[in-house]
Amino acid sequence: MAGVATALVLAAPAFAHVQVQADKPQAGARDVTITFTGEAESPRAGIKSERVVLPPGIGPEDVRLAKAPTDWKLSRNPDGFTVAGPALKVGQDAVWAVTIAQLPSNATEPPFKTLETYSDGTVARWIEIPEAGKPEPDNPAPVLKVKPAAAVPTSASPTATSAAPAPSSAAPNATHRPTANTTGGKALWISLIAVAVVVAAIVASVRWRRRSRR
Known part of the structure; x- marks a missing residue:
């Protein structure tokens, strides 16, 4: 029975996720550091790389590495970036962070699709976009939930009616004074x-x- 139970546990779908959070959770914010946590799910291999597909509005050139496991490096891809290095210990979560020049100003839930690769070649694809009102997909992409962009200050109110023009140097009907x-x-x-x-x-x-x- 114990063997059967173990087999059932191993055969069950993985519920690990990649989580994201930002130090400035607001659309349009600048110099935002986003921290990713890739939960380890393999009982046999450690995580060795994390490939992230950036949402629209963020380019690979807008990203720089802020934190990563020891000896992991960042490389840019046409649609995002990858952080990779020596495989972590089995069961150890991968935690890394990147600083983004600016978040999109028109999105409050930008997704960061992530492909998590293990030392045995297994790839966990966290790329399915959750939809409101529907059950969470089996492999949900990490979604960064942020506040709406700050309101743009309105232009200054119209100025008051301009002051009446200054009177001319010679007042009308003034008595003529003889010159010297x-x-x-x-x-x-x-x-x-x-x-x-x-x-x-x-x-x-x-x-x-x-x-x-x-």
Whole structure:
């Protein structure tokens, strides 16, 4: 009976998953570090590589390695990246992290399909996209659930009606003030008239005196 039970356990479908979480779980966030945890499911072999297919909006050039098992390296693929190295111990989960330049701003559940390869050549394909309202698929792809993108600030409100134009330098209907040249000319004529009057008065006085002496 014990042997039969063991056989049934080994024959049952694997329920291990690849989990993902982000330090900045918001769509459109920049310089986001995503940590992956690939659960070990093989009783005979250790994990030796993890290949990730990036969701739309993220390119391989936008990814850099932030954390990985000892001696594991990152290489870029046309549709994503792979982290690989010496096989881990049997039963040891693979934990690695990458920093992404920017998450897509239009997705709150971007999937990261992952192919997990063991040292015996076995490949666990976590590539099926879960659908809302349906049972979880047998090999669900890890999905990063994030908040919607931050609202874009609206443009500044229209400015108030512009101030009335400044009055012109010369106010309308203002009394005309004579210029310096005009004033000076009038003063000169007044002076000349005054001198003529004085001269005429002197001449008249001299004539009157002469007449009185006669």
